[in-house]
Amino acid sequence: MLVLTRKLKESIMIGDEIELTILAIDGEQIKLGINAPKNIEIHRKEIYLAIQTENNEALKTEVNVLKNLSAFIQDYK
Incomplete structure (x- = not known):
């Protein structure tokens, strides 16, 4: 497992087409934004x-x- 540290509004790329962005941090929860092609189920x-x-x-x-x-x-x- 790869473990990365990201701050609010920072992103992680998975391959060339999937981007994960930290949208909000609230206590022990985070909100992730996922930008991926429509043919990929999430x-x-x-x-x-x-x-x-x-x-x-x-x-x-x-x-x-x-x-x-x-x-x-x-x-x-």
């Missing part, structure tokens, strides 16, 4: 993990549906 980590969990559950459901459909077709023949 989520808080807990939201990102929830999305991944939901996607995995949906994938399992699709596999089960396909198995049931395959069994139904085999029985129909």
Whole structure:
């Protein structure tokens, strides 16, 4: 992990297209501004993990549906 120190209004670049700017500091919280291309999704980590969990559950459901459909077709023949 890279650890950098930044002051209010200072930025960090990630690659050529993503800029993180410190917008405000309030006690133990900071406000980050993120400037990135629209094709890059940006989520808080807990939201990102929830999305991944939901996607995995949906994938399992699709596999089960396909198995049931395959069994139904085999029985129909």
